Amino acid sequence: MGDFNLTVILDAIRRAPGGLSRVELAQIVGLSPQTISNISRRLLDQNLIVEAGKEGTGPGKPRTMLRLNPGGMYAVGVHLDPAVLTFVVLDLVGAVVKHSRIKTPSRTDPGSIIDTIAAEIKQLVEESGVDRSKVAGLGVASPGPIDLVEGAVVDPPLLPGWERVPLRDALAEATGLSTILDKDVTSAAVAETWAGGPSGAGSFVFMYMGTGIGCGVVLNDEVIRGTSGNAGEIGHIIVDPDGPLCDCGQRGCVKSSAIPQVLVAQAEAAGVLDGSRAERSAPAVQESFAELCALAYGGNDVAMDILRKSAVLVGRAISAVTNALDVDRVVFGGPFWTCLAPAYLEQIPGIVGENSATRKIHGIEVVGTGVGEDVGAIGAACLVLEHTLAPRSQRLLLEG
Template sequence: MRRGTNVHALGGFNQIVILDTIRRNRDGLSRVEIAEQTGLSAQTVSNVSRRLLDEGIIREAGQRILGVGKPRIILELDPSGGYAIGVHLDPSVITYVVLDLDGRVVAHQALRTPSDVTPDRVIASMRDSIEALIVEAGVERSRVLGVGIAAPGPLDLERGVVLDPPLLEGWHGVALREALAESTGLTVLLEKDVTAATVAELWMSSPHQRDDFMFFYYGTGVGVGLAIAHEAVRGATNNAGDAGHIIVDPDGPVCGCGRRGCLGDSIMPRRLVASAIATGLIARPVGRLGATEVDEGLAQIAALAEGGDAEASDLLEATASRISVAVVTVANLLDLDTVVFGGPYWNRVSRVLLRRIAELVNSSPALVTTHPIGVAVSSIGDDVAAVGAACLVLDDALSPRPSALLISG
């Protein structure tokens, strides 16, 4: 339960406490119930509620009879009271979403990540896309709370810098957060992509639905987001989740790190499609093997496997086996009970892989947890990292943090 304070100078914190309390109760609450749940006085709740009503962030939602006495007016979040923009910078595609206060996607766009283009030009394109999306969504710019960016690591979150992502050529020490904030005039938050996907699952799930889980991200690259006790795990440098070098097949292909059978190199979509082309399983595309060709190739492999093709089935069976080794390793280490799969390429292979991964994980002799591991697909869809980036903005605006009360000298 979030507790507030009745000290007048801390009204900003109390406002966020009340907003958070209303947000978490989908059916709305009366002022009396808000006071009971927050520990705030009736006068404080009344004053803050009036201000939130005037600002259009909450709204009155009729009356409800609660025990003895006259009906009480119910307050609920007004979804149109504010908006958050999420951007996912993937080596293959840049995805943009606009979320309302309820977390509903009200506008969406996906554009191929330009190749052989400097980061400065990509950032300028991001700015233009964000401005166009605000117009498309039909929202007042003054109600945009900020922009969240999900980017591949490693990152320096304190400085807002993209350090050296292995699959984003030319992005070495790019001050992405500052550059986009300056060009848009909006508050900008930066987060690692797999962590942003984890935040999306936490934000969109019901209480305790997602407490201790990993998010297995399957995009241009592979990564793992982590949550413990319903909190995203970021690590000492905010770069937790780089699972690409877990060895899952000692006889597998040689990775760029020099070892054999690393997870990321073994199962990345481009490698699977290239392997299928090399053996003649699928036709070689005209031109280079770009994002669209990888997507289409992966879909072809899955369709062949579903149709009973032995070669395609073997290729995806090996993929399921390698993913399962990594899942068991991480689940044992952190005592997790669920793995959620998602990312831009996951849905192409989900029907073939999901059930088999569940079988392999829970029958593995290496699994030492005292409970079965639940296996699920993200309900958010391909845009989970972009949605998570926007959720970071909503969380920053709507979730109370007692540390904000500390006054530094």
């Protein structure tokens, strides 16, 4: 109970950027002033919070404000995308201390990629200057599906050869850090709740635009993972009944109609991009996709039509999800979002609004992430902070 109350207080302080006094904490969390005082002392002794001056304009003496100590704890995050590996070191308030980004090795065998990740993590922590003893752990954001219990990646569509790879344990052994694995879209949603500001509050879906497309789900400030941790798999929502055949046997799924690989192929078929290039790896697709976007915004009408059509299809998928979940907001992010943002923000808000079942009751905001391009890796690091510091009902269970 004491540990749970500690995390409740820490979470309340975290959610108040200006800090909270002990009196305000008692009012918010419903604990006695003595309990608040005792737990505050523990948190101060652990250097997780600091006393940050006094405030107060009314009667009575000014109150001492409590805020998170950014240097009290750190977390490392890595985002495994088939095209790019992103790494961050976060402090306790979710600010990036150090980050790096490298291409995912063209050899997709797990051993090679795991070795690359472990070496980059070691270098990043050293270059950050962070005391390793204050690093709470490593979070890993991976394409799904995943096995949360085993910490394994289970045959993701765009990572050939990754069949039940025990990524969590392999990286824990290679780095010496306590490691947590979660889906990339879930990690991105966690990042938004921790570091996204207003866009990460309430109920929203996080549309992850990477080598694949998926969504993270947050309802009433709680990240929804589903029975096996694989919520948000929207690749087989049909958005174009007359569209291309998908490997699931249906036509016009998101996966077969709107992911970057498909858009690049459309551009090559239309003569907008050079279709003679033999390289078809995920990093090569990312480069071609960036070229497609540059052509579209540079005045190439065919390239822009390809992006606009994909916006319509993705808008249809989002409408299905928002109607099912009744959320306030759609947040876009991921490594391909920067390229897509101008075309998508021009069209998708209208599509979602027109198709909303609740449009006469409330609007649905469509925005870009408040976290930035590294949202997957930041979310992975936030997994560590969430696991270590956020109040969870499991903390109330008594062991026999």
